[in-house]
Amino acid sequence: MIQKPRGTRDMLPDEMERRREIEARMRARARLYGFREIATPVFEELELFTIRSGEGIINEMYVFEDKGGRSLALRPELTAPALRMYVEEGRSLNKPVKWCYFSDCFRYERPQKGRYRQFWQFGAELIGADSAMGDAEVIILGYDLLRTAGVKFVLRIGHLSFMRTLLADLDDEDKKKIRAFLDKREEETAVSHLRRIGLDDLCDPLISLCSARTLDEVFAVIGEIPEAARIREMFSILDSSGIPYEINPAIARGLDYYTGVVFECFAEGLGAENQILGGGAYRLAHLFGGEDTPSAGFAIGFDRVMVAVGEESWIPWQPEVIIVNTGEGRDHALFVAGEFRANGIITMTDLMDRSFSAQMKAAGKSADYAVIIGKDEVKAGTVTLKDMKTGTQEMLTVPEAVRKLISL
Ligand code: HAM
Numbered sequence: 001m002i003q004k005p006r007g008t009r010d011m012l013p014d015e016m017e018r019r020r021e022i023e024a025r026m027r028a029r030a031r032l033y034g035f036r037e038i039a040t041p042v043f044e045e046l047e048l049f050t051i052r053s054g055e056g057i058i059n060e061m062y063v064f065e066d067k068g069g070r071s072l073a074l075r076p077e078l079t080a081p082a083l084r085m086y087v088e089e090g091r092s093l094n095k096p097v098k099w100c101y102f103s104d105c106f107r108y109e110r111p112q113k114g115r116y117r118q119f120w121q122f123g124a125e126l127i128g129a130d131s132a133m134g135d136a137e138v139i140i141l142g143y144d145l146l147r148t149a150g151v152k153f154v155l156r157i158g159h160l161s162f163m164r165t166l167l168a169d170l171d172d173e174d175k176k177k178i179r180a181f182l183d184k185r186e187e188e189t190a191v192s193h194l195r196r197i198g199l200d201d202l203c204d205p206l207i208s209l210c211s212a213r214t215l216d217e218v219f220a221v222i223g224e225i226p227e228a229a230r231i232r233e234m235f236s237i238l239d240s241s242g243i244p245y246e247i248n249p250a251i252a253r254g255l256d257y258y259t260g261v262v263f264e265c266f267a268e269g270l271g272a273e274n275q276i277l278g279g280g281a282y283r284l285a286h287l288f289g290g291e292d293t294p295s296a297g298f299a300i301g302f303d304r305v306m307v308a309v310g311e312e313s314w315i316p317w318q319p320e321v322i323i324v325n326t327g328e329g330r331d332h333a334l335f336v337a338g339e340f341r342a343n344g345i346i347t348m349t350d351l352m353d354r355s356f357s358a359q360m361k362a363a364g365k366s367a368d369y370a371v372i373i374g375k376d377e378v379k380a381g382t383v384t385l386k387d388m389k390t391g392t393q394e395m396l397t398v399p400e401a402v403r404k405l406i407s408l
Helices: 013-032 055-059 079-090 132-149 160-166 172-183 187-196 200-211 215-222 228-240 302-309 327-342 356-366 375-380 398-406
Strands: 043-045 063-065 071-074 097-106 118-127 153-159 258-267 275-283 294-301 320-325 346-349 369-373 382-387 393-397
Touching: 013 097, 013 118, 013 132, 013 302, 043 079, 079 097, 079 118, 079 294, 118 132, 118 302, 132 153, 132 228, 132 258, 132 275, 132 294, 132 302, 153 160, 153 228, 160 172, 160 200, 160 215, 160 258, 172 187, 187 200, 200 215, 215 228, 258 294, 258 302, 275 302, 294 302, 320 327, 320 356, 327 346, 327 369, 327 375, 327 398, 356 369, 369 375, 375 382, 375 393, 382 398, 393 398
Parallel strands: 320 346, 320 369
Antiparallel strands: 043 071, 063 071, 097 118, 118 294, 153 258, 258 275, 275 294, 369 382, 382 393
16 A cells, blocks of 8 residues: 655545635735735755755755756745745835745654644745834734634744854854754753853853843843844834733744844644744845845744644534435426525535435435425425434525525
């Protein structure tokens, strides 16, 4: 038997309906802030991701050569593709450009619950706004989308300038290592690394910075940096918008392109794979041949959203109807099916040439209502609507039946 590739999933109709329902709510929410959906290719030139995504992602990429000898990669994320697209197509658009996407990504990771090799991201990118309001709006949208989806989570916000200031004197290699340790939440290893390279005097400040939970505590460790006013303004906008958050200067993010504010959301009850959103301010356009353009965005792990909200029904109930007819009622049955569907009623007809009683039996198993069409109904142009739960039935005109079903 051939099975699906490791780390991928098949999705049955119940799951797809739940996903589509939540996805539609999130899309509609993003639109309310002016974010419009884009789509980019599933595969891109490999270089797009090796320029600035960082080792973590590069090591997990699905890379292949096509028949023309081009090196390509399945997209591991959508920020680099969105910015490539902005440079190619979007430079003449009015700024700020507000784009969102809902697409699958591919990373060769060790699969477990909430971590897959093919997974879906719902993300947003704000391109060309360099302001506290812009940074804040991206965070507010991410927060709002997770709320809309029904996830319980905490939002943690940091800023890369905090660590950048503290670690200014380290060489690039050591900075990278410290960042990688912090990203894995291994603060003690980061401290040991500082000791190993003879920077003992930075150990206590690093510990204090990692545990700082207010801006005053942060600036007490690193001093008033040039970015301080903008950072304070952004947090005050979040406060005025009633967004609850924790300040966490240890947030490092796994991708290399971030430059300013960084934020992550962690969902309740997801175990190890609880990071449900990641984002921040970054600069990528100039690396792809465009002008240097300040940008900010985030991506939500949609599969983790689905694990977090669980199985409870998100799908509004809608009656399902099966038309049961004797052979001579077929034309009337087709007419009734057309009328019902035109009015948004889920309507099925017999496709297996079953007898009247076999059709009734099937209706009892899989429908809420049977619409019986026999000789009398054909003659009168009516239908008999039978509630399969209660067994009660009544003869109605077609418009009466439609009205009844859509009012349920
Ligand atoms: P990321 O943190 O690598 O950021 O991914 C964003 C989210 O995708 C994660 O928080 C997680 O929920 C989900 N995710 C990542 N890997 C997997 C996986 N293997 N299985 C299931 N879910 C996963 C980015 O990708 C950035 N492009 C976000 C961004 C947009 N930054 C600025 N704009």
